[in-house]
Amino acid sequence: MPLYSTKKVVAIGGGHGLGRMLAALQSFGSNATGIVTTTDNGGSTGRIRNCQGGIAWGDTRNCINQLITEPSISSMMFEYRFRGAGELNGHNLGNLMLTALDNLSVRPLDAINLIRGMLKVDVNILPMSEHPSDLRALSTDGKWVMGETSVDEMEQDLLRLDLDPEVPATREAVTALNEADCIILGPGSFLTSVMPPLLLPEIGQAIHNNKTAKLVFVANLAPEYGPAGRMTPRQKLQWCERACKARKIDLVLGEKAHAELTEWNCVTEDLASPNRAWRHDRLKLKNAIELLLSDG
Secondary structure: OHHHHHOOEEEEEOHHHHHHHHHHOHHHHHHEEEEEOOOOOOHHHHHHHHHHOOOOOHHHHHHHHOOOOOOOHHHHHHHOEOOOOOOOOOOEHHHHHHHHHHHHOOOHHHHHHHHHHHHOOOOEEEEOOOOOOEEEEEEOOOOEEEOHHHHHOOOOOEEEEEEEOOOOOOHHHHHHHHHOOEEEEOOOOHHHHHHHHHOOHHHHHHHHHOOOOEEEEEOOOOOOOHHHHOOOHHHHHHHHHHHOOOOOOOEEEEOOOOOOOOOOOEEEOOOEOOOOOOOEOHHHHHHHHHHHHHOO
């Protein structure tokens, strides 16, 4: 299909949401790029970061997992999670493999590309930054909260969200945004998956500068918990646009109509998986994205 060879699509996010989106964009091959959040500090990823330092690998691993089309011994190893007692319990072998390859490589991106080659993944996977950083949030009662897991659990609403320390964006991510015909934000946890890459000034500036790309926000199908769950759709769009230097979101794609979003072009589509209503269906997402790209 000409669309796959002529249009470049960049999706931004983390974890399950971005993985789902990239799986929907798989037909674009190397013309599709995922810019992945690297601030997770929980679970296996958090334990590895505490011991080894470096960026968070869990969201990247999740995206690669959802792009594997040819099951193999390598893919089984990459997806394997240890069970039982002891230090390895709960660790994902894919996280450990990426950490090891990162230690052996010049750049974290080299480690990702080695794994992509081994697992025959054509879609580009780029970390938002190749330098370790954490989320930091200021609550309405004036307290700073450090770390992605703590931000998710905040009982107070947020005044601002930062990266600590400030780090540069991966240069290939900026290039991909400059060349994109479509830039997709979400779906995924708003504060801890969608927002972190946008907090990098180079990412926000690149989105702002690319006036010809369609900027699309994909809404979640199920309500979030924590401070993100207390934000209105309008607030989320405003946060995104503020991070992108006032770049207007061209289209909001979701299952529900929001009467208050009069300033945005909203498209309502059935996007839910037939057996899990909270999860986006890959084929429905694929069709929706291809339709909006075909519309020019």
